[in-house]
Amino acid sequence: MSTSPSLLDIAANLSGYNPEDLPAQVALDFLTELVEPITETEEVSIFASLGRVIASDVISPFDVPPHDNSAMDGFALNGSQLNHAQPLTLKVVGTALAGKVWDGEVKQGECIRIMTGALLPFGLDTVVPHEFCELLSPNLVRLPLGKTKAGDNRRLRAEDLRQGAAALKKGSLVTPAAAGLLASLGLPHVRVFRRLKVAYFSTGNEILSIGQPQREGAVYDSNRYTVMGLLQQLGCETIDMGVVPDHPQMLEQTLIKAALSADVIVTSGGVSAGDADFTQAMMKKLGDVVFWKIAMRPGRPMAVGHITQSHRKALLFGLPGNPVAFMVSFLVFIQPALRQMMGSQKMPSPMVRAKTQEVLRKKAGRTEYLRGIVSKNAEGELQVRTTGNQGSGVLSSMVQANGLIVLSHNHPSAQIGDWVDVILLSL
Ligand code: AMP
Ligand code: MG
Numbered sequence: 001m002s003t004s005p006s007l008l009d010i011a012a013n014l015s016g017y018n019p020e021d022l023p024a025q026v027a028l029d030f031l032t033e034l035v036e037p038i039t040e041t042e043e044v045s046i047f048a049s050l051g052r053v054i055a056s057d058v059i060s061p062f063d064v065p066p067h068d069n070s071a072m073d074g075f076a077l078n079g080s081q082l083n084h085a086q087p088l089t090l091k092v093v094g095t096a097l098a099g100k101v102w103d104g105e106v107k108q109g110e111c112i113r114i115m116t117g118a119l120l121p122f123g124l125d126t127v128v129p130h131e132f133c134e135l136l137s138p139n140l141v142r143l144p145l146g147k148t149k150a151g152d153n154r155r156l157r158a159e160d161l162r163q164g165a166a167a168l169k170k171g172s173l174v175t176p177a178a179a180g181l182l183a184s185l186g187l188p189h190v191r192v193f194r195r196l197k198v199a200y201f202s203t204g205n206e207i208l209s210i211g212q213p214q215r216e217g218a219v220y221d222s223n224r225y226t227v228m229g230l231l232q233q234l235g236c237e238t239i240d241m242g243v244v245p246d247h248p249q250m251l252e253q254t255l256i257k258a259a260l261s262a263d264v265i266v267t268s269g270g271v272s273a274g275d276a277d278f279t280q281a282m283m284k285k286l287g288d289v290v291f292w293k294i295a296m297r298p299g300r301p302m303a304v305g306h307i308t309q310s311h312r313k314a315l316l317f318g319l320p321g322n323p324v325a326f327m328v329s330f331l332v333f334i335q336p337a338l339r340q341m342m343g344s345q346k347m348p349s350p351m352v353r354a355k356t357q358e359v360l361r362k363k364a365g366r367t368e369y370l371r372g373i374v375s376k377n378a379e380g381e382l383q384v385r386t387t388g389n390q391g392s393g394v395l396s397s398m399v400q401a402n403g404l405i406v407l408s409h410n411h412p413s414a415q416i417g418d419w420v421d422v423i424l425l426s427l
Contacts, residue, residue: 004036004313007290007305022294023409024332024367027302031337034304035315038263038341040194046182049174051235052192053343057166060185063158068120070096072129072153075141077111079126079150088143089136096121111141120154127153160184171345193343198231199262199314200224201241201254203269203279204321209243222395223268223319223326230330231266233426234338246270248278255286255316259309264341266334269321272301279318283307289316295366295409298325298392302333315341322392328369328404331423350424351406354382360414362407371401374422384422401425 010033011017016026041055070076076096081088090111096102098117106112106124114120114127126148134142161167167185168178174192182190206218214220221243231238239262244254251270258265270279271291280303283289289305303318317337319329339347354374362368371387384405387397403422407414414420 004306005033007034007288010034011290019290019292021365022292024294024296025409027292027294027333028336031304031333032340035337035340037343038193038196041191042194043189043191045189046179046187049182049190049192050176050179052174052195053235054168054170054172054174054178055191055193055343056170058168058182058185058187058190060161060163060165060167061187062185063163064161064184065155065157065159068125068157069098069155070114070116070118070120070127070153071155072127073115074113074127074129074153075111075133075143076106076114076120076124076127077143078106078108078123079148079152081108082126082143082148082150084145087145090141090143092139092141125154126150129153169345171343173344173347195235195237196264196338196342197239197262198236198264198266198338199239199241199258200227200231200266200268201258202243202321203246203251203267204243205246207243207269207321222323223321226323226327226395227266227268227330230327230335231338234335235342236264236338246279248282251279251282252286255282255307256309259286259307259312259314262314264315264317264338265307266330267303267316267318268326271303271318272320283316283318287313287316289318294329296332297363297366297368298322298390299329299332299369300325302329323395324371324398325392327395327398331404331425332369350426352382352403352422352424353419354384354403354405354422356405356414356416356418356420357383357385359416360386360405360407360420362411362413364412365409367409368405368407368411370405370407371397372403372405372422373401374403374424382422384420 010030093110094102094104095113096118098115102121128143128148132144132147136142167181202221202224207221208218228238241254244250280291283303287305287307289303292302294300301320305316306313307316317334319326372384374384377383387400389397403424406421
Protein backbone atom coordinates (compact mmCIF):
# COMPACT_ATOMS: atom_id res chain seq x y z
CA MET A 1 0.00 0.00 0.00
CA SER A 2 1.28 3.49 -0.79
CA THR A 3 2.34 6.04 1.77
CA SER A 4 -0.56 7.84 3.32
CA PRO A 5 -0.53 11.00 5.39
CA SER A 6 0.18 10.47 9.07
CA LEU A 7 -2.60 10.87 11.58
CA LEU A 8 -0.76 13.84 13.06
CA ASP A 9 -0.55 15.59 9.69
CA ILE A 10 -4.25 15.14 9.08
CA ALA A 11 -5.16 16.30 12.57
CA ALA A 12 -2.94 19.38 12.23
CA ASN A 13 -4.78 20.46 9.08
CA LEU A 14 -8.31 20.04 10.40
CA SER A 15 -9.97 22.90 12.19
CA GLY A 16 -12.01 21.90 15.20
CA TYR A 17 -10.04 18.67 15.70
CA ASN A 18 -10.28 17.59 19.31
CA PRO A 19 -9.99 13.83 19.80
CA GLU A 20 -11.59 14.10 23.24
CA ASP A 21 -14.78 15.68 21.91
CA LEU A 22 -14.81 15.34 18.15
CA PRO A 23 -17.73 16.73 16.12
CA ALA A 24 -19.09 14.01 13.81
CA GLN A 25 -18.43 16.14 10.72
CA VAL A 26 -14.78 16.63 11.70
CA ALA A 27 -14.45 12.86 12.15
CA LEU A 28 -15.87 12.37 8.64
CA ASP A 29 -13.49 14.98 7.21
CA PHE A 30 -10.58 13.23 8.95
CA LEU A 31 -11.54 9.89 7.41
CA THR A 32 -11.83 11.44 3.94
CA GLU A 33 -8.22 12.59 4.28
CA LEU A 34 -7.04 9.30 5.73
CA VAL A 35 -8.54 6.89 3.23
CA GLU A 36 -6.75 6.08 0.01
CA PRO A 37 -8.56 4.36 -2.84
CA ILE A 38 -7.14 1.03 -3.94
CA THR A 39 -5.53 1.06 -7.36
CA GLU A 40 -5.44 -2.60 -8.40
CA THR A 41 -8.01 -3.62 -10.97
CA GLU A 42 -9.26 -6.82 -12.57
CA GLU A 43 -11.44 -7.79 -15.50
CA VAL A 44 -14.63 -9.65 -14.68
CA SER A 45 -17.67 -10.87 -16.59
CA ILE A 46 -20.76 -8.70 -16.60
CA PHE A 47 -22.56 -11.08 -14.25
CA ALA A 48 -19.65 -10.98 -11.81
CA SER A 49 -19.46 -7.19 -12.00
CA LEU A 50 -22.67 -6.51 -10.05
CA GLY A 51 -21.90 -4.38 -7.02
CA ARG A 52 -18.35 -3.68 -8.17
CA VAL A 53 -16.80 -0.30 -8.97
CA ILE A 54 -15.85 0.59 -12.55
CA ALA A 55 -12.08 1.18 -12.81
CA SER A 56 -11.95 3.14 -16.08
CA ASP A 57 -14.58 4.85 -18.22
CA VAL A 58 -16.48 2.34 -20.37
CA ILE A 59 -16.66 3.78 -23.89
CA SER A 60 -19.55 2.90 -26.11
CA PRO A 61 -18.19 1.11 -29.23
CA PHE A 62 -21.28 2.06 -31.28
CA ASP A 63 -24.44 4.13 -31.19
CA VAL A 64 -27.21 2.69 -29.02
CA PRO A 65 -29.65 2.12 -30.56
CA PRO A 66 -27.68 1.78 -33.80
CA HIS A 67 -30.66 2.81 -36.01
CA ASP A 68 -33.91 4.71 -35.71
CA ASN A 69 -36.56 2.17 -34.76
CA SER A 70 -40.17 1.93 -33.77
CA ALA A 71 -41.26 2.37 -30.15
CA MET A 72 -44.71 0.87 -30.81
CA ASP A 73 -46.58 -1.72 -32.82
CA GLY A 74 -48.47 0.22 -35.50
CA PHE A 75 -48.09 1.82 -38.91
CA ALA A 76 -44.97 3.70 -40.00
CA LEU A 77 -45.13 6.58 -42.44
CA ASN A 78 -43.47 9.78 -43.52
CA GLY A 79 -44.94 12.17 -40.94
CA SER A 80 -45.03 15.17 -43.32
CA GLN A 81 -48.28 13.69 -44.71
CA LEU A 82 -50.11 14.17 -41.40
CA ASN A 83 -52.23 17.28 -41.37
CA HIS A 84 -54.93 18.66 -39.14
CA ALA A 85 -57.61 18.94 -41.80
CA GLN A 86 -58.63 15.36 -42.46
CA PRO A 87 -57.86 11.78 -41.52
CA LEU A 88 -55.26 10.14 -43.70
CA THR A 89 -55.93 6.93 -45.60
CA LEU A 90 -52.80 5.05 -46.63
CA LYS A 91 -51.99 1.92 -48.57
CA VAL A 92 -50.16 -0.74 -46.51
CA VAL A 93 -47.25 -1.96 -48.64
CA GLY A 94 -45.39 -4.28 -46.25
CA THR A 95 -44.52 -5.34 -42.73
CA ALA A 96 -41.31 -4.56 -40.77
CA LEU A 97 -40.58 -7.04 -37.99
CA ALA A 98 -38.09 -6.57 -35.17
CA GLY A 99 -34.76 -8.12 -36.02
CA LYS A 100 -35.41 -8.19 -39.76
CA VAL A 101 -34.57 -5.41 -42.20
CA TRP A 102 -37.45 -4.39 -44.48
CA ASP A 103 -35.85 -2.67 -47.43
CA GLY A 104 -38.77 -1.95 -49.73
CA GLU A 105 -39.70 1.55 -50.81
CA VAL A 106 -42.54 3.48 -49.20
CA LYS A 107 -43.96 6.31 -51.28
CA GLN A 108 -46.32 9.18 -50.46
CA GLY A 109 -49.76 7.76 -49.71
CA GLU A 110 -48.22 4.54 -48.42
CA CYS A 111 -47.19 3.10 -45.07
CA ILE A 112 -46.02 -0.20 -43.63
CA ARG A 113 -47.11 -2.25 -40.68
CA ILE A 114 -44.31 -2.11 -38.06
CA MET A 115 -43.51 -3.91 -34.81
CA THR A 116 -41.80 -2.49 -31.75
CA GLY A 117 -38.04 -2.46 -32.21
CA ALA A 118 -38.17 -2.87 -36.00
CA LEU A 119 -35.87 -0.56 -37.97
CA LEU A 120 -37.62 2.40 -39.56
CA PRO A 121 -37.13 2.11 -43.32
CA PHE A 122 -35.52 5.07 -45.08
CA GLY A 123 -37.77 8.11 -45.23
CA LEU A 124 -40.16 7.00 -42.50
CA ASP A 125 -40.07 8.94 -39.25
CA THR A 126 -43.42 8.42 -37.53
CA VAL A 127 -45.35 5.50 -36.09
CA VAL A 128 -49.09 5.60 -35.42
CA PRO A 129 -49.96 2.98 -32.77
CA HIS A 130 -52.29 0.35 -34.19
CA GLU A 131 -54.97 0.94 -31.56
CA PHE A 132 -55.54 4.40 -33.08
CA CYS A 133 -55.92 3.07 -36.61
CA GLU A 134 -58.88 1.78 -38.52
CA LEU A 135 -58.19 -1.01 -40.99
CA LEU A 136 -60.51 -0.45 -43.94
CA SER A 137 -59.25 -3.53 -45.78
CA PRO A 138 -56.16 -5.73 -45.34
CA ASN A 139 -54.14 -3.21 -47.33
CA LEU A 140 -55.82 0.06 -46.48
CA VAL A 141 -55.60 1.89 -43.17
CA ARG A 142 -57.21 5.09 -41.94
CA LEU A 143 -55.18 7.16 -39.47
CA PRO A 144 -57.21 9.39 -37.16
CA LEU A 145 -56.89 13.13 -36.70
CA GLY A 146 -54.84 14.62 -33.94
CA LYS A 147 -53.54 11.47 -32.25
CA THR A 148 -50.03 11.50 -33.63
CA LYS A 149 -47.51 14.17 -34.65
CA ALA A 150 -44.65 13.78 -37.09
CA GLY A 151 -41.74 12.07 -35.30
CA ASP A 152 -43.85 10.34 -32.65
CA ASN A 153 -43.14 6.84 -31.39
CA ARG A 154 -39.71 6.75 -32.92
CA ARG A 155 -36.57 5.80 -31.01
CA LEU A 156 -33.75 7.81 -32.43
CA ARG A 157 -30.39 6.39 -33.29
CA ALA A 158 -27.93 7.05 -30.39
CA GLU A 159 -30.62 8.40 -28.10
CA ASP A 160 -29.33 6.07 -25.37
CA LEU A 161 -25.59 6.33 -26.07
CA ARG A 162 -23.42 7.87 -28.74
CA GLN A 163 -20.41 5.99 -30.08
CA GLY A 164 -17.27 7.11 -28.22
CA ALA A 165 -19.17 8.51 -25.25
CA ALA A 166 -18.61 7.19 -21.72
CA ALA A 167 -21.43 4.76 -21.01
CA LEU A 168 -20.24 4.33 -17.44
CA LYS A 169 -17.76 6.52 -15.64
CA LYS A 170 -14.81 5.39 -13.57
CA GLY A 171 -15.94 5.15 -9.97
CA SER A 172 -19.54 4.27 -10.73
CA LEU A 173 -21.15 1.26 -9.17
CA VAL A 174 -22.35 -1.62 -11.34
CA THR A 175 -26.04 -1.69 -10.47
CA PRO A 176 -28.43 -4.08 -12.22
CA ALA A 177 -29.27 -1.21 -14.63
CA ALA A 178 -25.56 -0.60 -15.30
CA ALA A 179 -25.01 -4.33 -15.92
CA GLY A 180 -27.81 -4.18 -18.51
CA LEU A 181 -26.21 -1.14 -20.14
CA LEU A 182 -22.84 -2.93 -20.34
CA ALA A 183 -24.54 -5.92 -21.92
CA SER A 184 -26.30 -3.66 -24.44
CA LEU A 185 -22.83 -2.70 -25.66
CA GLY A 186 -22.02 -6.34 -26.29
CA LEU A 187 -19.14 -6.23 -23.83
CA PRO A 188 -18.34 -9.60 -22.25
CA HIS A 189 -16.04 -8.14 -19.59
CA VAL A 190 -15.56 -4.98 -17.63
CA ARG A 191 -12.58 -3.63 -15.67
CA VAL A 192 -13.36 -3.05 -12.01
CA PHE A 193 -11.35 -2.29 -8.91
CA ARG A 194 -10.41 -5.40 -7.02
CA ARG A 195 -12.52 -6.22 -4.02
CA LEU A 196 -11.62 -4.68 -0.71
CA LYS A 197 -10.56 -7.26 1.86
CA VAL A 198 -12.01 -6.52 5.26
CA ALA A 199 -11.13 -8.55 8.34
CA TYR A 200 -13.43 -8.42 11.33
CA PHE A 201 -13.34 -9.71 14.89
CA SER A 202 -15.38 -9.09 18.00
CA THR A 203 -13.65 -8.62 21.35
CA GLY A 204 -14.82 -9.30 24.87
CA ASN A 205 -14.63 -12.06 27.48
CA GLU A 206 -18.41 -11.95 27.72
CA ILE A 207 -19.03 -12.53 24.01
CA LEU A 208 -20.29 -15.98 23.06
CA SER A 209 -20.19 -17.53 19.63
CA ILE A 210 -23.28 -19.29 18.40
CA GLY A 211 -23.16 -22.91 19.53
CA GLN A 212 -21.62 -22.09 22.91
CA PRO A 213 -23.93 -22.58 25.89
CA GLN A 214 -25.41 -19.46 27.46
CA ARG A 215 -23.90 -18.42 30.75
CA GLU A 216 -24.63 -15.65 33.19
CA GLY A 217 -23.28 -12.27 32.17
CA ALA A 218 -22.46 -13.40 28.66
CA VAL A 219 -24.12 -12.35 25.38
CA TYR A 220 -24.12 -13.84 21.93
CA ASP A 221 -22.01 -12.05 19.36
CA SER A 222 -24.46 -10.10 17.22
CA ASN A 223 -22.06 -7.54 15.81
CA ARG A 224 -20.26 -10.11 13.70
CA TYR A 225 -23.46 -10.98 11.89
CA THR A 226 -24.53 -7.38 11.42
CA VAL A 227 -21.17 -6.32 10.06
CA MET A 228 -20.78 -9.30 7.74
CA GLY A 229 -24.13 -8.36 6.22
CA LEU A 230 -23.15 -4.72 5.86
CA LEU A 231 -19.79 -5.63 4.31
CA GLN A 232 -21.33 -8.07 1.91
CA GLN A 233 -23.88 -5.47 0.82
CA LEU A 234 -20.97 -3.16 0.09
CA GLY A 235 -19.32 -5.83 -2.05
CA CYS A 236 -16.31 -6.39 0.21
CA GLU A 237 -14.46 -9.66 0.59
CA THR A 238 -14.83 -10.56 4.26
CA ILE A 239 -12.42 -12.35 6.56
CA ASP A 240 -14.27 -13.51 9.65
CA MET A 241 -11.82 -13.78 12.55
CA GLY A 242 -14.36 -14.71 15.17
CA VAL A 243 -14.37 -13.62 18.80
CA VAL A 244 -11.20 -12.66 20.63
CA PRO A 245 -11.22 -12.61 24.42
CA ASP A 246 -9.85 -9.61 26.32
CA HIS A 247 -6.39 -11.09 26.41
CA PRO A 248 -3.32 -9.14 25.23
CA GLN A 249 -1.47 -11.93 23.40
CA MET A 250 -4.57 -13.19 21.63
CA LEU A 251 -5.47 -9.68 20.60
CA GLU A 252 -1.93 -9.09 19.35
CA GLN A 253 -1.87 -12.30 17.33
CA THR A 254 -5.24 -11.59 15.79
CA LEU A 255 -4.37 -8.03 14.85
CA ILE A 256 -1.12 -9.19 13.24
CA LYS A 257 -2.86 -11.93 11.31
CA ALA A 258 -5.53 -9.49 10.15
CA ALA A 259 -2.97 -6.89 9.07
CA LEU A 260 -1.14 -9.51 6.99
CA SER A 261 -4.21 -10.45 4.99
CA ALA A 262 -6.64 -7.52 4.90
CA ASP A 263 -6.83 -3.96 3.60
CA VAL A 264 -9.08 -2.96 6.47
CA ILE A 265 -9.56 -4.32 9.98
CA VAL A 266 -12.85 -3.65 11.75
CA THR A 267 -13.24 -4.60 15.40
CA SER A 268 -15.97 -4.25 17.97
CA GLY A 269 -15.57 -3.61 21.68
CA GLY A 270 -12.69 -2.65 23.87
CA VAL A 271 -12.29 0.96 22.77
CA SER A 272 -14.35 2.73 25.42
CA ALA A 273 -12.58 4.55 28.21
CA GLY A 274 -13.64 2.02 30.83
CA ASP A 275 -12.36 -0.98 28.89
CA ALA A 276 -9.26 -2.90 29.77
CA ASP A 277 -6.69 -0.44 28.48
CA PHE A 278 -4.45 -3.07 26.88
CA THR A 279 -6.63 -2.91 23.75
CA GLN A 280 -5.63 0.68 23.18
CA ALA A 281 -2.03 -0.07 24.19
CA MET A 282 -1.87 -3.04 21.83
CA MET A 283 -3.32 -1.12 18.90
CA LYS A 284 -0.79 1.65 19.53
CA LYS A 285 2.05 -0.85 19.80
CA LEU A 286 1.25 -2.37 16.41
CA GLY A 287 0.68 0.81 14.46
CA ASP A 288 -0.37 4.41 14.36
CA VAL A 289 -3.78 4.68 15.99
CA VAL A 290 -5.80 7.50 17.55
CA PHE A 291 -8.66 7.09 19.98
CA TRP A 292 -11.60 9.40 19.61
CA LYS A 293 -14.51 10.40 21.71
CA ILE A 294 -16.95 11.51 19.05
CA ALA A 295 -19.64 14.01 20.03
CA MET A 296 -22.44 11.70 19.01
CA ARG A 297 -25.12 9.39 20.34
CA PRO A 298 -25.28 6.46 20.09
CA GLY A 299 -21.60 5.69 19.63
CA ARG A 300 -18.76 7.86 20.88
CA PRO A 301 -15.57 5.82 21.31
CA MET A 302 -13.74 4.88 18.15
CA ALA A 303 -10.19 3.87 17.26
CA VAL A 304 -8.84 4.88 13.86
CA GLY A 305 -5.45 4.36 12.29
CA HIS A 306 -3.12 1.85 10.69
CA ILE A 307 -1.74 -1.46 11.85
CA THR A 308 1.59 -2.20 10.20
CA GLN A 309 3.03 -5.67 9.71
CA SER A 310 5.86 -6.73 7.39
CA HIS A 311 5.54 -3.49 5.40
CA ARG A 312 1.81 -4.08 4.97
CA LYS A 313 -0.42 -1.42 6.32
CA ALA A 314 -4.04 -2.13 7.14
CA LEU A 315 -6.56 0.53 8.01
CA LEU A 316 -8.05 -0.04 11.46
CA PHE A 317 -11.51 0.92 12.65
CA GLY A 318 -12.18 -0.02 16.26
CA LEU A 319 -15.87 0.44 16.99
CA PRO A 320 -17.80 0.38 20.26
CA GLY A 321 -19.35 -2.97 21.17
CA ASN A 322 -22.89 -1.88 21.95
CA PRO A 323 -24.84 -3.33 19.03
CA VAL A 324 -26.68 -0.16 18.01
CA ALA A 325 -23.68 2.10 18.63
CA PHE A 326 -21.66 -0.36 16.55
CA MET A 327 -24.09 -0.34 13.66
CA VAL A 328 -24.67 3.42 13.64
CA SER A 329 -20.92 4.10 13.81
CA PHE A 330 -20.43 1.72 10.90
CA LEU A 331 -23.16 3.30 8.77
CA VAL A 332 -22.13 6.88 9.47
CA PHE A 333 -18.33 6.61 9.36
CA ILE A 334 -17.06 3.30 8.09
CA GLN A 335 -19.41 2.76 5.15
CA PRO A 336 -18.46 6.02 3.37
CA ALA A 337 -14.78 5.40 4.13
CA LEU A 338 -14.95 1.90 2.64
CA ARG A 339 -16.79 3.21 -0.43
CA GLN A 340 -14.05 5.77 -0.94
CA MET A 341 -11.43 3.06 -0.54
CA MET A 342 -13.25 0.85 -3.07
CA GLY A 343 -12.76 3.63 -5.64
CA SER A 344 -16.40 4.70 -5.60
CA GLN A 345 -17.36 8.21 -6.60
CA LYS A 346 -18.80 10.14 -3.71
CA MET A 347 -22.51 9.53 -3.77
CA PRO A 348 -25.05 11.86 -2.23
CA SER A 349 -26.26 10.28 0.99
CA PRO A 350 -29.84 9.00 0.83
CA MET A 351 -31.01 11.85 3.06
CA VAL A 352 -34.61 13.05 3.10
CA ARG A 353 -36.47 15.54 5.26
CA ALA A 354 -39.51 14.43 7.22
CA LYS A 355 -41.84 16.04 9.74
CA THR A 356 -41.28 14.68 13.20
CA GLN A 357 -44.40 13.22 14.82
CA GLU A 358 -42.95 13.61 18.29
CA VAL A 359 -40.79 15.96 20.30
CA LEU A 360 -37.12 15.02 19.89
CA ARG A 361 -35.11 16.26 22.84
CA LYS A 362 -31.55 16.90 21.95
CA LYS A 363 -28.42 17.81 23.86
CA ALA A 364 -26.43 20.68 22.35
CA GLY A 365 -22.95 20.03 21.02
CA ARG A 366 -23.35 16.49 19.72
CA THR A 367 -24.92 14.73 16.77
CA GLU A 368 -27.77 12.41 17.66
CA TYR A 369 -28.97 9.53 15.51
CA LEU A 370 -32.41 8.21 16.33
CA ARG A 371 -33.91 5.07 14.90
CA GLY A 372 -36.97 6.19 12.98
CA ILE A 373 -39.91 4.91 10.99
CA VAL A 374 -40.61 7.05 7.94
CA SER A 375 -44.03 7.06 6.31
CA LYS A 376 -46.35 9.43 4.43
CA ASN A 377 -48.97 11.56 6.14
CA ALA A 378 -52.44 12.38 4.77
CA GLU A 379 -51.00 15.36 2.86
CA GLY A 380 -48.48 13.09 1.16
CA GLU A 381 -45.56 14.56 3.11
CA LEU A 382 -42.89 12.41 4.71
CA GLN A 383 -43.26 12.04 8.45
CA VAL A 384 -41.12 10.21 10.97
CA ARG A 385 -41.53 8.79 14.44
CA THR A 386 -38.93 7.03 16.55
CA THR A 387 -38.96 3.32 17.20
CA GLY A 388 -39.27 4.00 20.93
CA ASN A 389 -36.50 2.80 23.22
CA GLN A 390 -33.30 4.38 21.92
CA GLY A 391 -30.97 2.43 24.23
CA SER A 392 -27.72 1.71 22.43
CA GLY A 393 -28.04 -2.02 23.02
CA VAL A 394 -31.60 -2.35 21.75
CA LEU A 395 -31.01 -4.05 18.42
CA SER A 396 -34.68 -4.86 17.83
CA SER A 397 -35.37 -1.15 17.33
CA MET A 398 -32.70 -1.09 14.64
CA VAL A 399 -34.62 -3.87 12.92
CA GLN A 400 -37.88 -1.87 13.01
CA ALA A 401 -36.25 1.33 11.73
CA ASN A 402 -36.24 2.25 8.06
CA GLY A 403 -34.30 5.44 8.69
CA LEU A 404 -31.93 7.23 11.03
CA ILE A 405 -33.08 10.66 12.15
CA VAL A 406 -30.03 12.92 12.25
CA LEU A 407 -30.02 15.87 14.62
CA SER A 408 -26.73 17.54 13.75
CA HIS A 409 -24.20 19.05 16.14
CA ASN A 410 -25.87 22.45 16.52
CA HIS A 411 -29.46 21.32 15.98
CA PRO A 412 -31.79 22.20 18.86
CA SER A 413 -34.53 19.90 20.15
CA ALA A 414 -37.23 19.38 17.53
CA GLN A 415 -40.91 20.10 18.14
CA ILE A 416 -43.81 18.15 16.64
CA GLY A 417 -44.16 19.12 12.98
CA ASP A 418 -40.55 20.34 12.61
CA TRP A 419 -38.71 19.09 9.54
CA VAL A 420 -35.77 16.85 10.41
CA ASP A 421 -33.11 15.06 8.36
CA VAL A 422 -33.42 11.31 7.93
CA ILE A 423 -30.91 8.94 6.34
CA LEU A 424 -32.92 6.21 4.66
CA LEU A 425 -31.64 2.76 5.50
CA SER A 426 -31.52 0.43 2.55
CA LEU A 427 -32.52 -3.21 2.78
P1 AMP B 1 -17.52 -2.58 24.89
O1 AMP B 1 -17.53 -1.60 23.79
O2 AMP B 1 -16.51 -3.66 24.75
O3 AMP B 1 -17.35 -1.84 26.20
O4 AMP B 1 -18.94 -3.27 24.95
C1 AMP B 1 -20.08 -2.53 25.25
C2 AMP B 1 -21.30 -3.41 25.38
O5 AMP B 1 -21.59 -4.03 24.13
C3 AMP B 1 -21.18 -4.54 26.38
O6 AMP B 1 -22.40 -4.62 27.09
C4 AMP B 1 -20.99 -5.74 25.53
O7 AMP B 1 -21.48 -6.90 26.15
C5 AMP B 1 -21.73 -5.43 24.28
N1 AMP B 1 -21.05 -6.08 23.15
C6 AMP B 1 -19.75 -5.96 22.86
N2 AMP B 1 -19.43 -6.68 21.77
C7 AMP B 1 -20.58 -7.25 21.35
C8 AMP B 1 -20.90 -8.13 20.28
N3 AMP B 1 -19.97 -8.53 19.42
N4 AMP B 1 -22.18 -8.53 20.13
C9 AMP B 1 -23.12 -8.12 21.03
N5 AMP B 1 -22.88 -7.30 22.04
C10 AMP B 1 -21.63 -6.86 22.23
MG1 MG C 1 -15.61 -5.17 25.79
